[in-house]
């Protein structure tokens with residue numbers, strides 16, 4: 001499949017991205033169900049999780065393609081969804097394989113619009129899928145570093161930075177990454193906070209899955225992310241329970257380079273409360289196989305520094321406007337490389353992954 005002018009599917013704001021998605025849906029003759037978010041966006045626009053199904057209600061095989069689990073990362077995922085939806089040959093191939101495709105546009109529309117990775121609850125949606133009646137995980141290393149990760153002043157004091165660097169030197173960068181990004185439940189004004197209850201996006205996603213994913217026998221899921229790994233490279237991160245048969249399926253569909261957080265092959269640290277765990281709960285009747293398709297943007301410490309600054313700004317609404325504008329721009333840039341070349345790479349790898357999923361899900 002050729003993908004000329006991939007960049008035309010991408011946008012500069014949530015409202016532009018949403019409009020492109022809705023236009024593509026209309027052109028394809030498909031109905032969109034919009035789940036309205038309770039808050040407004042950065043331009044005063046309304047926000048929604050928009051859901052569209054391409055294929056029959058009773059399809060035995062269902063592929064979910066979802067964007068903006070992490071808000072601002074949706075610039076990438078939305079572009080992919082709009083490109084897929086507008087591609088006649090891809091849609092025909094899925095139909096002929098008996099695979100219905102469920103597009104979930106903007107799982108976290110608030111973060112998408114406001115250039116935040118988190119939901120309006122300041123929660124990392126991909127750390128929010130816990131049984132909140134059970135004890136939550138305790139991230140001791142985050143506790144140790146919390147006051148340095150999001151310090152009282154920005155730019156941060158040299159002393160605190162030196163302590164963070166010492167931590168990285170003594171325990172290694174992977175340990176540092178795990179401490180900061182692994183998820184924490186004790187610092188609601190910190191980073192990678194998983195929350196103490198299901199967020200709006202969490203609850204809404206469960207409704208969407210109940211509407212669409214409780215009849216299929218086979219369920220595939222490609223959840224689009226950005227921020228980890230080399231720029232423009234789409235890492236296929238295994239997104240299932242630690243199960244050998246599921247990993248084998250994932251590698252059959254998406255290639256031997258599918259990485260895993262369970263064996264240290266992924267650029268992601270081991271994480272808790274992951275969103276895909278909902279597939280086992282809401283779609284227990286189906287054989288589930290999923291990946292996070294994670295596109296690189298910046299070196300990891302630059303990405304983390306952008307998030308630290310962004311959280312600091314969030315915690316300091318009185319910060320000077322010029323500083324706020326600079327930090328917000330930096331946040332978007334950390335999760336969206338606004339170049340034709342990057343977008344082309346994104347689209348090519350996404351089509352490849354989507355085609356692999358359809359082949360894997362095709363009726364056997």
Ligand SMILES: [Zn+2]
Nearest residue numbers: 070073225226
């Ligand atoms: Zn992400």
